[in-house]
Amino acid sequence: MELLSPAGNVEKLAYAYAYGADAAYIGLKKFSLRVKADNFYEDEYKKVVELKKLYPGKRLHCALNISFHDEEIDNLRANIDYFRQYPIDAFIVQDIGIVPLLQKEFPNAELHLSTQASCVNSEAVKMYKSIGFKRVVLGREISLAQIKRIKDAVPDMELETFVHGAMCIAYAGRCLMSAFLTGRSAQSGFCSHTCRWNFRVGENAFAGLADGAGDGKPHIITAEEAKALAQSGNLVIEEEQRKGEYFPIFEGDDFTAILSSKDINMINHLADMRDAGLDSLKIEGRMKSTYYVAMVTRAYRKALDALEGKITAEEAAPYIAELENVSHRESTTGFYYNKTDADKTTCGASDSKYQLAAEMGAELTGEAFDAIYNEGQKRYRENEELLAGMHPDAREARLKDYEIHPDRRIIPFEKKEGWHLYECTAMNKINAADEIEFVSPSFCNLLVKSEDWELISSETGLKLNWVCDSHPCVIYTKYELPAATLLRTLDPDYIEGKIRDTGR
Known part of the structure; x- marks a missing residue:
């Protein structure tokens, strides 16, 4: 097949x-x-x-x-x-x-x-x-x-x-619900996925439907009353031409998606x-x-x-x-x-507990590796020379600033035997102190401890504490990665048992 x-x-x-x-x-x-x-x-x-x-x-x-x-x-x-x-x-x-x-x-x-x-x-x-x-x-x-x-x-x-x-x-996909509610026709490719929306019973929907006071005037039930009715299991839909066929309408925790x-x-x-x-x-x-x-x-x-x-x-x-x-x-x-x-x-x-953190590219070897490595070493030497030439008070202030703002530190990566440098296109935030996980066509998943990988700027050759989408970076790791490897991390906003609106 x-x-x-x-x-x-x-x-x-x-x-x-x-x-x-x-x-x-x-x-x-x-x-x-x-x-x-x-x-x-x-x-x-x-x-x-x-x-x-x-x-x-x-x-x-x-x-x-x-x-x-x-x-x-x-x-x-x-x-x-x-x-x-x-x-x-x-x-x-x-x-x-x-x-x-x-x-x-x-x-x-x-x-x-x-x-x-x-x-x-x-x-x-x-x-x-x-x-x-x-x-x-x-x-x-x-x-x-x-x-x-x-x-x-x-x-x-x-x-x-x-x-x-x-x-x-509408299992063949020929649905008019989106067009009816939003003016966006599914048959023209603009489906708004209206069936996935969450609906809630509200006060205005019940205006004039009950005469609970006995005075002939319409009674507007409260939101609490509406919710209690929706959660009672007593509400059903009956289609006009199908008398006696009932489809239950039940609201759970605040919202229901009946379609x-x-x-x-x-x-x-x-x-x-x-x-x-x-x-x-x-x-x-x-x-x-x-x-x-x-x-x-x-x-x-x-x-x-x-x-x-x-x-x-x-x-x-x-x-x-x-x-x-x-x-x-x-x-x-x-x-x-x-x-x-x-x-x-x-x-x-x-929903998923993982997010795609990065797409891994080709391994950088030879001149490509050396260019990034040499740039980092050069910037480190220049910074050390700058610090050495500073007034002691100024140097102490600069070093104190590095402690307060570690992202400003100038730390080049060092060559490690058996390690590999890979192109990396960041999609979400990656923290250098975290464990990361690789998935690929040829192995299921590889959990990598923080000491077994480094996050490097592809422009400066310096170590990074974190990157986000569009930050130029490479990853240096002890593991050899096949083509089309992806890097995933745990989604910090994911809560087990709670469904988030992820834009579905």
Whole structure:
């Protein structure tokens, strides 16, 4: 089975490939249902071309999965020459109106039907096959038994489904809630994730609904009364045409999210997905972080490798366990086994106890190493000469200032036998006194004590006490790090058992 990972930008595409994806899917500006992802634009096709060369055999799928209006088709035609510059292996579409255009302009690219088309039966699959589709991304509201029936009926059609990530309460993703409440259409890629919002019962909502005083005047119940009612379990929703079907509304600790579906997680059911006849397993998340893409891709790569006998289940286990260290909500198996699992909702944002602190780059050796080392030694000598030439009182004042403000101290790093110097792009705050943790495609996680690494300015060659995003730095450590290593640290704002609003 193919492992298909999300890539919201070039950087995430690189990590998807490095951490084990067989293919990755991207979106192009204005034509993707995830327009809030960075997506791809301008001359980034050059970087994508180089990535495809670096990872031969890896595939690139492009999502053109919005519902097209005529003016958007005009815009698509106007951008055809730009699209041709990307090494696209397949287009993911839901609107069959653009199919003839893609077939004409990209004869060597496959057509994959988007899950937005809600294809969930073999007759529909046969129809899409007849007009040139190579693969169908089945509607999310389908079971494994139904998938097997479709594969048996149309064995030469590739089938793909989601295996991990956030699900939409409108399971095929065709939701109008965002457009209704915010004016931002999910079908045009502007979903505001309204189903994830937290709602609270308030006073004004109940104005005029009760005549508790017995005087014929409307009674406005208080917020306390409203909350007590919401938490009583007595509130339900009944749809007009479905008399007698009740959906409970229960408010927990201050807020409730009645439409927020659980995340899907099928890591322990890959054999069943294989046996159902699936050809590709898709991870959701073009708007997720680099850390999310890398860790989830790696977990499923190891799980698939174990399924295929390339590694043992014991070898895969620690990588799979790392899924708990990635931002996530409660999980479910969706519709794959029974509808009851899919109907379960949850509340709150996705969260993780870790934050991505830095992306590690190439090892610096030879002249590159010497340049940073020599700069640090030079600055140290200059400072020592400056101190030596000072009046004793001034020198004492300067040294006292160093004690009060240790960040101002001039301390070069010294060469250590067997240590390695690496490029480092800081993403969050890193403290030199802390333990840090490395993760990579080839090892699960490596906890590094403070004495086994140093934080160095790449400009001055001097030791640093801390860095933040955009601070130029390198890391000097006793450990050898493979390509695409990431540095993570514990998130200081994370509280076990408390879900934070992380912008989900």
